[in-house]
Amino acid sequence: MIIRQLSVFLENRTGRLTELTGILSENGINISAFSIADSTDFGILRMIVGKPELAEHVLRQKGFAVKVTDVICLIVPDKPGSLHHALGILSENDIAIDYMYAFSSAEGRATVVIRTAVPQAAIRVLSQHRLELVQAGDIYQI
Amino acid sequence: MIWNRQYECMEREELRKIQGERLSAMVSRVWNTVPFYRQRLQELGIEPGDIRSMDDLPKLPFTTKQDLRDNYPFGLFTVPQEGIVRLHASSGTTGKPTVVGYTKNDIAMWSEVVARSLTMAGVTQSDIIQVAYGYGLFTGGLGLHYGAETVGASVIPISGGNTKKQLQLMEDFGSTVLACTPSYAAFLGEAIIEEKIQKENIKLKAGIFGAEPWTEGMRTEIERLLGIKAYDIYGLSEIIGPGVSMECRCQTGMHIFEDHFIPEIINPDTGEVLPYGELGELVFTPATKEAMPLIRYRTRDLTRLHAERCQCGRTLVRMEKCVGRTDDMLIIRGVNVFPSQVEAVLLEMSETRPHYLLTVERRHNLDSLEIQVEVDESFFSDEVKELEGLRNKIQSAIGSMLGISSTVRLVEPGTIERSMGKAKRVIDNRTR
Incomplete structure (x- = not known):
């Protein structure tokens, strides 16, 4: 991830x-x-x-x-409060974000690229809260 | 190994006597053959008979680069054209080039001093020397070439540039010695890594680098890249070309071949002769030169001389690496700045590489100095704050070295022009 x-x-x-x-x-x-x-x-x-x-x-x-650099890509619904919810999880777990950028797509979803010093920990807590993360295979073309 | 033990290890008193005899003979010769010098000596009320020993040297007038330009092209030659076998010229960045001529004996003397120099770096007839100095009007290529042939080494006269060919021949012929400018040596070292050439295919053991200022940091860098011991050679075409002085294995300064080139250090402002150990402008009197001997030629190079006997056994004085040239020196907001100082700072910082360009501008009557430094992949961080932190660190290190503030600008790798010959480090827009 x-x-x-x-x-x-x-x-x-x-x-x-x-x-x-x-x-x-x-x-x-x-x-x-x-x-x-x-x-x-x-x-x-x-x-x-x-x-x-x-x-x-x-x-x-x-x-x-x-x-x-290694980053994680989080998928959130394109609606009010969804980013806030995801960021809240990270901050509760003391995971600092170095930088991030986001874009929303036509299917009513938004992708958030997050750079953190502890990507594995971020993946773990976000997955625990059933948030969706982009898989490498979804983006890379073989 | 010492090429010419008689002269290189001569007692200093005896050497001084020989220098005096040679000086005296040279002054008589120019008096009789060079109208320019006769007139200048007459103006000072000096006759050839007044110059009998080294004690009389300070009485003589200086010769400057401007004098060479004023007598362009052959005005300072002591022999008719029939006696000249070689002409070299330095690039004239301002006005006309500086022309120097050589007789057959001058070429033999030059070959001898370069042979002495190469011997200092351990070069023997068992070596293969790749001469990557430019061949042509510039003295570097042919100077090293003749000296290396005198030693009996095998010479590859490849000249400067054409990096791919340099690397190919270096591998295929097994070059053991490289002679070029230090900036080109560093460039070749990087190219070896880029081309992924196996270290064991490079047989180099020594490098003879000169013709431009370089720092101890750059020496370490070149030695690391090429896996060699790097030696500093000094010279200037007005005196002979490369081979005026050279480092021995002790590397505690460059031994000047004083039996041919009489050195002095002067205060550049007053012309007063300074004692050994003091910093000043280096002046040479090439007393044995036939075609174009010069009286007290001001090199514009700033350095110190040391006369203590060297551990290598040579008694010849040693000159320190030049601090800079009086004409390389930039005066920014009243402060003397040498590009070599900036280079020293960059080489000391592990994150940067010695590729830089100084640009001086004058805005609203105020000088500003901008220093472009290439961002190297090894320290490129993808965070703005880290890159800005690095920039500030370079800026403050340079500021404390130079004593003036400057703006450091990070640029993409490869954007600063690499030189195949002398590196261009300064753009001064104030004079335009």
Whole structure:
């Protein structure tokens, strides 16, 4: 249930993001989720992709600094209070979140990508409360 | 091993006597053959007979790079064109290039001092030396080449650049010695790792690096990457090229071949000669050079000289690694800044690599210094606060080293241009 997220260092420079998406597109790599954390002069792009190994390889080849981090992807109903409920479980169990980003899809569900220092513990408590987590196989394409 | 025991281990008093004789003969020679020098000596009321020993050296005027430009191309030659067998020129970043000429004897002397240098690094006829300094107008390639042939080593005259070929020949021919600029050595070391070449296929044992400033940290890095002992060689084309001085195995400074190149340290502002051990501008008088001997040439390099006998047995003075060049030095908000200081800071921090670029700007009459540092995968964190923390750490380390504040900007790996020759570390936009 641990999902491999790719983080890429990006300079704040016009066209740089387009170069990256171009490389993924040429290699037929689908992006399931992404977010950009930015500071004044650089950004960190975080994304969940269909073929993480291939994406890591081709981006490295093109000179990007790439880091793979483990995250979990939580699925919650797309309605008021559901995120609050899930986060409440984590905080009750003293599980700190380093960062997170979310997106909702057409089927009335939302996916929340969570980065924590203790992903296994997070998986355990969330599963105990019958919350749904994305399986690696659901995202990765073979 | 010592190539020329007679001169390299000579008693200092005897050496000084020989230097005096050579100086005196050289001054007479330029008086008779170089109108520029005759006029300059006449202006100071000096005649050749006044210069009889080393004690008279401080009476002589200095020669500067500008004097070389003013006498472009052949104005300082002491022999007619028929006597010149080689011309080299340094890249003229400002104005005309600096031209130097060599007679047959000059080439022989140059080969001898480079042979002495290579011997210091343990090079013998059993070695295969890959000369990856640029061949051509630059003195690096041909200088090392002739010296290595004099020693009897097998020379691979591959010149600079073409990294794939460098690595291929290094493996296939089994090069044991590499000669190039330190930045290119580091670049080749990284390329070996990237190309996943097996360590046991690289037979290198020593490297002879020079032509640009480098730090002890960079030495450690190169030694680690290439698995060699790295030696520092010093020279400048105006004096002869590489082989003016070289480190022995003790690595406590570079021995200057004083029987040919008479060194002095002066206060760059006043021209006053400073005693051994004091920091100042290095000045050379290449007394035995035939085609283009210079009187007290100001190198613009800042260093110290030490005259105590070295453990290797040589009596030749040792010069420290240059702190910087008077003309590399940036004056930012009134503070002297050398790129080598920034490099030293980066190499001391385990998270960074020595790829950097200094940009100086002037906005509203205030100088600002920006330092671009490449983010390396090994320390790239995907958290903004960690990267910002690293940036602040570099910023404050550089600030305390330089004594002025700067802005550190993290850039993507590979964005700072790698050099095949001399690395470009500074962009000064204030002068534009």
